[in-house]
Amino acid sequence: MAFQKVFDFKEVTIEYRSNGAASFQFSTDMPGGALAARLGAGFTLPTSGGIGLNRTQTIPLDGIQGTMYQPQITPGSSTQIIVLSAKLWLRPIGVYLDGTLNEEWITQPIAVGA
Amino acid sequence: MASEKLKLFSKIEIEIISNVAGTLAILTDAPGNAMAQRFSFATPASSADGNGNCLRRTVTSRLPYNTQGHLIQAKLTPGSGQTSLYRARVWGRELPGGQWEWFALPVIETPVEFAPAALPIPPTAEEWRPEALPVPPTAEEWRPEALPVPPTAEEWRPEALPIPPTAEEWRPEALPIPPTAEEWRPSALPVKATPDVPDWAELEVDA
Numbered sequence: 001m002a003f004q005k006v007f008d009f010k011e012v013t014i015e016y017r018s019n020g021a022a023s024f025q026f027s028t029d030m031p032g033g034a035l036a037a038r039l040g041a042g043f044t045l046p047t048s049g050g051i052g053l054n055r056t057q058t059i060p061l062d063g064i065q066g067t068m069y070q071p072q073i074t075p076g077s078s079t080q081i082i083v084l085s086a087k088l089w090l091r092p093i094g095v096y097l098d099g100t101l102n103e104e105w106i107t108q109p110i111a112v113g114a
Numbered sequence: 115m116a117s118e119k120l121k122l123f124s125k126i127e128i129e130i131i132s133n134v135a136g137t138l139a140i141l142t143d144a145p146g147n148a149m150a151q152r153f154s155f156a157t158p159a160s161s162a163d164g165n166g167n168c169l170r171r172t173v174t175s176r177l178p179y180n181t182q183g184h185l186i187q188a189k190l191t192p193g194s195g196q197t198s199l200y201r202a203r204v205w206g207r208e209l210p211g212g213q214w215e216w217f218a219l220p221v222i223e224t225p226v227e228f229a230p231a232a233l234p235i236p237p238t239a240e241e242w243r244p245e246a247l248p249v250p251p252t253a254e255e256w257r258p259e260a261l262p263v264p265p266t267a268e269e270w271r272p273e274a275l276p277i278p279p280t281a282e283e284w285r286p287e288a289l290p291i292p293p294t295a296e297e298w299r300p301s302a303l304p305v306k307a308t309p310d311v312p313d314w315a316e317l318e319v320d321a
Contacts, residue, residue, distance in 0.1 A: 006198075008224075008228070010228040011228075012233075030196075031196065062165070062167065063165055063166070063167035071233060082238060083235050084235070084237075084238050085232075085233075085235055085237070086232075086233040086235050087230045087231070087232055087233065088230070088231045088232075088233055089228040089229065089230055089231070090228055090229065090231055091224065091225045091226075091227065091228045091229060092224065092225070093198045093224050094198075094199070094200065094221055094222035094223050094224040095198065095199035095200070095221055095222050095224075096196070096197070096198050096199075097136075097190065097192045097196065097197040097198070097199065098192075098196055099134055099136065099191075099192035099193050099194045099195045099196065099197065100194050100195070100196075103192070104189060104190060104191040104192070105188075105189070105190040105199055105221075106187065106188070106189040106190070107187050107188050107189075107202075107219055107220060108187065108220075109141070109143065109149055109185035109186070109187045110185060110186055110187065110219065110220070111184055111185055112121060112186060112204065112206060112217035113119070113121065113208060113212075113217060
């Protein structure tokens with residue numbers, strides 16, 4: 001069984017202010033064992049309408065897993081962005097086996113019943 | 115204790131998401147009173163949804179009719195891929211007269227709900243706060259500033275005048291008197307010598 005917990009990622013919610021578009025990227029170490037971008041070309045964070053206006057954006061992360069993650073926000077060349085908060089939703093997978101690492105699940109010898 | 119009674123096992127069921135086939139082996143301690151593999155079967159890979167994500171599925175297999183033991187052990191070995199295991203249970207009954215029932219095998223639970231995890235973003239304060247600029251403050255009150263005038267001492271101090279000091283003791287001072295010699299010395303008196311042959315002297319005679 002994996003030494004580190006593997007997490008299922010659901011979504012991330014970002015609250016920000018910006019005067020232009022920005023890009024959000026989410027990297028994890030699975031599959032492959034190395035941090036890599038999992039959102040393709042990235043998710044575009046639209047402008048909030050001005051640096052004085054708040055916007056909340058939720059980005060789906062379904063099907064993404066990893067033991068490590070790295071969120072990244074990159075503003076456009078003429079964009080200023082203030083990231084106020086961000087919340088990631090995840091859950092640990094109880095038993096995650098990576099066959100490429102010869103991991104296996106094996107119980108103790110169990111006396112079932114009362 | 116649960117291990118006192120022999121159990122008969124009929125089925126095993128697991129719940130997985132897997133992108134690769136694997137093998138599930140069942141070990142028991144009977145017969146022989148030693149843990150040994152009694153059965154194994156291939157677990158298939160899960161099918162994928164439209165986004166390519168594998169779906170959760172149950173995999174059930176019947177066990178050989180004589181699979182029994184005081185102890186049971188399960189071992190899941192995936193192929194060269196990833197497998198998530200969510201549940202495992204075995205259908206069995208106590209011998210000789212127990213009822214068939216599911217016995218859960220211990221699998222670390224995967225929560226149904228997602229939990230929030232705050233990302234490390236420093237908070238932005240809702241309110242403005244004053245920030246002092248680096249301007250030295252001007253004091254409300256005047257303060258004395260000493261001018262560069264050397265202070266006049268409150269007390270008198272002795273000041274030595276330039277008078278050579280008079281010695282406390284007498285010292286001999288030689289007076290300017292030529293010394294008298296201890297010995298006599300000859301001194302020629304102003305007496306004209308008488309010649310042996312007198313010289314003639316011419317005297318003027320009144321005519």
